[in-house]
Amino acid sequence: MRYFLLRLTHAVFLLIGVSILTFLFSTLAPGNYFDEMRLNPQISAEMVAALRAQYQIDRPLPERYGRWVNSFLHGEMGFSFAYNSPVAPLLWVRARNTLLLTMTATLIAWALAFPLGIWSAATVGRLPDRSIFGATAILLVIPDLVLALGLLIMAVRSGWFPTGGMVSVAYESLSTLQKFRDVAWHMGLPVLVLVLSALPILVRHVRAAVAEVLDAPFLRAAASHGIRRRTLLYQYALRAAANPLISLFGFSVGSLLSGSLLVEVVMGWPGLGPLLLEAILARDVYVVIGGVLCSTVFLVVGNFIADLLVYWADPRIRTGAVAR
Amino acid sequence: MIPCNGWKRWLFALVVLHGIIGCAGFFAPYDPSEQDRERPYLPPMKIHMVDKEGRFHFRPFFYSLHLRVGSFDQFREGTEQAIPFRFLVTGAPYRLFGIVPSRLHLFGAQASRIYLFGSDAYGRDQLSRILYGGQISLLAGLLGAGLTLFFGVLIGAIAGFYGGWRDGLLMRVAELFVALPWLYLLFALRAFLPLSVSPLQAFFLIVVVVGSVSWARPARLVRGVVLSARERDYARAARGFGATDGYLLRRHILPETSSVILTQAAILVPQFVLAEMTLSFLGLGVPDPVPSWGSLLSSLQQYSVLVSYWWMYLPALAIVPFFLGYLGLASALQQGAGTGEIEERV
Numbered sequence A: 001m002r003y004f005l006l007r008l009t010h011a012v013f014l015l016i017g018v019s020i021l022t023f024l025f026s027t028l029a030p031g032n033y034f035d036e037m038r039l040n041p042q043i044s045a046e047m048v049a050a051l052r053a054q055y056q057i058d059r060p061l062p063e064r065y066g067r068w069v070n071s072f073l074h075g076e077m078g079f080s081f082a083y084n085s086p087v088a089p090l091l092w093v094r095a096r097n098t099l100l101l102t103m104t105a106t107l108i109a110w111a112l113a114f115p116l117g118i119w120s121a122a123t124v125g126r127l128p129d130r131s132i133f134g135a136t137a138i139l140l141v142i143p144d145l146v147l148a149l150g151l152l153i154m155a156v157r158s159g160w161f162p163t164g165g166m167v168s169v170a171y172e173s174l175s176t177l178q179k180f181r182d183v184a185w186h187m188g189l190p191v192l193v194l195v196l197s198a199l200p201i202l203v204r205h206v207r208a209a210v211a212e213v214l215d216a217p218f219l220r221a222a223a224s225h226g227i228r229r230r231t232l233l234y235q236y237a238l239r240a241a242a243n244p245l246i247s248l249f250g251f252s253v254g255s256l257l258s259g260s261l262l263v264e265v266v267m268g269w270p271g272l273g274p275l276l277l278e279a280i281l282a283r284d285v286y287v288v289i290g291g292v293l294c295s296t297v298f299l300v301v302g303n304f305i306a307d308l309l310v311y312w313a314d315p316r317i318r319t320g321a322v323a324r
Numbered sequence B: 001m002i003p004c005n006g007w008k009r010w011l012f013a014l015v016v017l018h019g020i021i022g023c024a025g026f027f028a029p030y031d032p033s034e035q036d037r038e039r040p041y042l043p044p045m046k047i048h049m050v051d052k053e054g055r056f057h058f059r060p061f062f063y064s065l066h067l068r069v070g071s072f073d074q075f076r077e078g079t080e081q082a083i084p085f086r087f088l089v090t091g092a093p094y095r096l097f098g099i100v101p102s103r104l105h106l107f108g109a110q111a112s113r114i115y116l117f118g119s120d121a122y123g124r125d126q127l128s129r130i131l132y133g134g135q136i137s138l139l140a141g142l143l144g145a146g147l148t149l150f151f152g153v154l155i156g157a158i159a160g161f162y163g164g165w166r167d168g169l170l171m172r173v174a175e176l177f178v179a180l181p182w183l184y185l186l187f188a189l190r191a192f193l194p195l196s197v198s199p200l201q202a203f204f205l206i207v208v209v210v211g212s213v214s215w216a217r218p219a220r221l222v223r224g225v226v227l228s229a230r231e232r233d234y235a236r237a238a239r240g241f242g243a244t245d246g247y248l249l250r251r252h253i254l255p256e257t258s259s260v261i262l263t264q265a266a267i268l269v270p271q272f273v274l275a276e277m278t279l280s281f282l283g284l285g286v287p288d289p290v291p292s293w294g295s296l297l298s299s300l301q302q303y304s305v306l307v308s309y310w311w312m313y314l315p316a317l318a319i320v321p322f323f324l325g326y327l328g329l330a331s332a333l334q335q336g337a338g339t340g341e342i343e344e345r346v
Helices: A002-027 A033-039 A045-055 A061-073 A087-122 A127-140 A144-158 A176-214 A217-224 A229-267 A272-282 A285-313 B007-022 B126-162 B164-179 B182-191 B199-213 B216-230 B233-240 B245-281 B293-301 B303-308 B310-337
Strands: B048-050 B056-062 B065-067 B075-077 B086-096 B100-108
Touching: A002 A061, A002 A285, A002 B164, A002 B182, A087 A127, A087 A176, A087 A229, A087 A272, A087 A285, A127 A176, A144 A176, A144 A229, A144 B245, A144 B293, A144 B303, A144 B310, A176 A229, A217 A229, A229 A272, A229 A285, A229 B182, A272 A285, A272 B182, A285 B182, B007 B126, B007 B310, B126 B164, B126 B199, B126 B216, B126 B245, B126 B293, B126 B310, B164 B216, B182 B199, B182 B245, B199 B245, B216 B245, B233 B245, B245 B293, B245 B310, B293 B303, B293 B310
Parallel strands: none
Antiparallel strands: B048 B056, B065 B075, B086 B100
């Protein structure tokens, strides 16, 4: 229990730190949302001044931070100038879409990485291992931007996947099952990009972790007791190799989030990525801060889940010394 | 990566690749900003050896492209005139490495402009733009990596060498930077810097932004090495003989970190080239008239370009050999250092 509390306080401090950090960055900003307005002859100087006063952008940094924390605690996370609404509801819709994308991609990537990595480790140096190695090498040298654009071009030319957006035009008139299928169909391409860009690293780590365990005496003993190879690999070896892989899971969430940011913009998926980009171009400060914070929350939660899994998988942590 | 124990081979391949980009003026047939409004979105030209009548030519040649009648994006080859491909021709003036003035180009043609990789919306030669664009992208990556490693080594050395509260504070801040997904962090930092700037300013902005975002990982690694090197016998002996902190760091401790730094450099450079591409692609980096791999790709954000003009995608493929080279180098260096696996790119 103490272990979790420790983790939790760590996470909370991290979030506070990140929010302060992004606020500090925001003071570096030359210009703000209302600078554009000054150029607009339709809007009088008094109006701009009144708006500036209303949104309190001219106040000193600590005061603004205090107000922001206050609005955060009220579930608003500041105010978006461009959308003229609190940030939280804006973020919530987008974050849900991003989460849908990244979680699906994470699950598929890991579901593929385990069998491929184990297969590779079980046949070290032979044909399956070599071909998996070659395939991951190819995927590793293709950056996600290149992959995303390439697949998008292929999709456009072949017409196999819809290109852009999350739902079809007639979405509202569909039945629940059709809605589900529609979203799944639109998800295909972005998820494919994310999975392909995450896969090589995961497969290689699974392979390395399992290959290391396969040499262990307890596995040789188990094998000589006549336990089936399948059981041996998927239960005995995997259990023993789990630890580094679980902490990799935490990391993989982070890289998938970064990848998803880009893929969303390229593929027109209405997630955090396009929102953040628009907010940057419009100087919508609180949306940017909210978006960055949101991604940090995802990452922290991902790492927290990883911690929980380690706790569940590794009895050494349960019984005592908290490894930091 | 690919089983190969010699990091020298990878380094050689990289030097060759960088050399080609560095001498872009020589390898590119035209100036990257030279427009030809008559020929927008020309598809890549084919090089022929055998002409329409079936005659073999010793000198490779190409046909100029003309719009098909009644079409606006279909081209036919004007087979009536074979335009010979010439090597080492004089053309648009350029400065090799920005210093040596020259007019010599590897290839070109006299009667018509040659577009091996097609042309863009303004009829600019895509091949020349890719080569010149590589200079911006690679330089941004190299300078960014240099800056990151400088910060990383500085902070890591201070944290590891002096320890105490400095160590605690610096490592907590580093944790913050590692905690954020790095593209989001990049965006956040970019968000709060000026949007409309000149290309040169934009370039340095990118270098600084990219360079100051990911110092945390190298700093942590350097700190680890410094911590152990500080307690080595020879370091303690030198201290006992009255060596100053500066001498100790310079002479005994920082050399220990060189393999970590080299490996990190091989990992960071391609990552930063990609970061420049991503930012410019999204319109947050080097703006259009100046070519960079990212800004060349940004035209693909228009649906019509994406559908019709596949050769606008070619700049994306230019980065792949560089990725291959750097990954090979990084894993060869890591194998040399005995750590084996490729580090997770977060």
